[in-house]
Amino acid sequence: MSSTVIQKDRTYNTRNGVYHHNQMVGLSYGQKMKATSGKGTMYLLHPTPELWTKVLPHRTQILYLPDISFISMWLDLVPGKKVIETGTGSGSFSHSIARNISPDGHLYTYEYHEQRFEKAKAEFEAHGLSNIVTSKHRDVIANGFDIENYVDAIFLDLPAPWEVIGASKKAFNKGVVGRICSFSPCIEQVQRTVLALNEHGFTGIRMYECLVRDFEAQHIPLPDISTAMDGAKVKFKKLQFEQKLAHKRKRLDTDSISTATTGNNSDASNSTNNGSSSYYRYSLASKCGQCETRGHTSYLTFAELVPILESTTVAVSGEKEEEAK
Template identity: 50%
Template sequence: MSFIRYKTIIEEGDLVIAHLSRENMTPLIVDSRKTYNNKFGTFKHIDMIGKEYGTKMPSHNGRGFMYLLHPTPELWTHVVPHRTQILYVADISYIITYIDLKPGSVVLESGTGSGSFSHSLARTIAPNGHLYTFEFHEERAKAVKKEFEEHGLSDLITVECRDVCKDGFGITNIVHAVFLDLPAPWEAISAAKEAFKQNRIGKICCFSPCIEQVQRTCASLNENGFVEIKMYECLIREHDVKTIPVYTVADAVNKIKVQQDKKRKRKDQNEQDDDNSSKSKQDPPNLYVTKTPNETKGHTSYLTFATFLPVLDDE
């Protein structure tokens, strides 16, 4: 099983994303001796073996079902064990596009954290690019390295345990793009500058939750000769699908008449309304619409981008 090469049939030891609902997914390593229990029932791993990824699998006791999905970076971001704060899909997609990554790109990232962003980076630069990622927390670096191996990504990713603010990256003249998700990215910018391929344009992105961090990052980018410094914020706005009744003018007039009739009857005869019978006759057709919330609570971080200009020869 690999996040880069898709396969059809589930085998022992494969990673399956058990999809119970849009908000409820779990990663499972298929182990024929195990059973997965949840509120939708009992699912024996052995029953997954030989099935196609994407299959809808009923539970053993018939209480419900789940879908057996092939892992993707997007699904992994949904289910990744959180050892740190992570990047989510809205920011991930925007950053990857803005820093111009494609198959063959060489990228530098720090800190690796839980590896949420690294999975998307690896898929984008595959099959012949490379990601150099740096994490100074030893346990996190070990855990993420193991996951990259299990997910078939270790040929594409080199993980190093190192404090990049103190010791730099130890690589020069190699990368096309740099991504920094660090508490103090400005301390790593001059080292990142050396890592860029010196004879071509490169892109850098720094991800910071606070505006004060953005100010210091911009100052450092400026001092180090980066140009086109820009900051963006990706906000997610949800769209709920709802139904609303569609009234024609005639429907509306009729509805008013019915209500007036009811009122009159109540008054005259003190009768109980027969709500259901009048409702079913009067109900107009429904229309699907989307509704957005009045407030958007989507702030994850500010994204500061800049361009590295190639070093020109004196001649």
């Protein structure tokens, strides 16, 4: 999978064939296209944040979809939200944030590495996100954020997140519950961040780790009783039972029991012994494929900043004082 900008008379070359950009014009998204030379085919897909995360040029470690979706849910990134992200890095998460908070939200993304800042800014412009994303070239640990009492959510992907918890507190809109998430690869960073969150009065502090575990869907056969009884353990008892039954029948026969009754018994015996009449039902079940968990990228520490109601002093006396209380 790769991303390309369609340009007149250009070709896209792969080891399975050559594709002419001119022939892509006018095709629908999702359509299959044959190589002009070579045996290959490919699909033309509409760009999305999910696809961009798969093909973007890596300038740093990036966030992937399991973490992106989990963080987006916990930070409540929905249309209209004002969000801070730092550092911008390769802009993987920024694209998802921008899509989620569109059309009337805004993302302020901070990066202190100049080239990364420039590249990310150029990409946001090229992807038509300039009205949703503001890129800022700034060292947030040294200088904090240049925003106060404004944002709903803050995402930190920094080597020392605990250093910006104080600045984050200032940036939150004090009229709403602010949500913060810090993405840290090791538990020592989590511990320091949690201490800083506690010191600054954040609540609801919790930490998660997103791990990948495969589950395989399978059809499990559910044998009926008769088939199960053919199993090794039961087989011997069944044999004993049948022998006893045969013996009993023999005795009854010799005692001249009516033909009709003997016929019924014989039918029952046939149905028990008739292996071909047994059948399997199937149930859909899931089984843990590789029973080891993989995919640790980072620990996700979440917390909330709940607005504190300002206390008001009212001068009252007598009965009114009781009412006021």
